Amino acid sequence: MKTNFLKITALVAFVAFSSCKDKAEEAETKAAEEAAVAKSTAVTFKADTDRSTIVWKGFKPTGSHEGTISIKEGNIAVNDKTVESGKFTIDMSTIVVTDIPESEEGNAKLQGHLSGPDFFDVKGFPTAEFEVTGLENKEGKTMLSGNLTMKGETNNISFPVKTSFDEDMMTLKSETFTIDRSKWNIKYGSKSFFDDLGDKFINDDIELTVNLVAKKA
Template identity: 55%
Template structure:
């Protein structure tokens, strides 16, 4: 009987692990920074509507997860026949908020820690006083398995790496929407090392996953 119960728990554990792996967003292909794409002079220009554009984020740890948003500060794109040829957008790192908690001391404490506005913990996460702005600059697009793959240099905390992830680009009149699927990046590649068991070996179960999930939505209007 004990063996049957043990086998049952093993099957359940394997099933949970399988579901977790299956549901996890794919990691963006990450490489060294590349030269930014340059559009032709005849390309159409679009300017981001920052009020309707945002980045959703999600961080994971053994006991659960936190999620929230960070605002787009500005953005400009150029297209040819609806295809993105070049572009860049700035990220307002000071706007990081958590959306999974009610207003209160713990929510405020988490947001301040993420921003690095807590004395003595400025470098734990994003250190927005020293690095108030992040950026993404398009380096190219390609079609892969029927999907549009957008590549660009992501700059965070003074470090820049090229990432590639799937997006849907749609046009409605003078409006263009660029919306990514959820994808993950390894935060330690940008020097965001706090709570990483791949960086620190004495954390036990008090670690935070290296994978950080992002989902980007940019709404832009033809200039």
């Protein structure tokens, strides 16, 4: 009996370790900071909303779900191919689930749940916002920092990005990173708020990958 218990414990620990290992690194998160101000010589690029997107992925003990959210509008100021400031509006009503076929009932059910008051409360908070506060090189990576406002809460996050330029177009793509949803008051199924969930909890970590395409204004 003791041997079986040890085997089960080891298996659970291995699964938990594997799950953590597979997730992207959490973005550095701290209190909101003052927005960056670009120099007068900066060139403004306007977000191409048809080609820009944010990919999300959420986790629970039995698996994960993923999808996309669209950028509604935004501008980014660049000087000598370096981002100096920027502000973007995220349209929370565009939350889409991509890992469940649209024809299946579960797709609309999950999308509705995510849009509802349990999660992002799209009716009460139709948009989220990201405003650049700085850019720095750290340990060989370019780290973009900005204030992320969601559900009325604002925190500053930093995550790795790469930028590229092609004539009058620019692309800013992040590495996949995670944010802790509890810091934006998204409580449903969170062990940060409830201690009686058993195995019915949903991880606080949400993976995000930002792909921004912008054209010189």
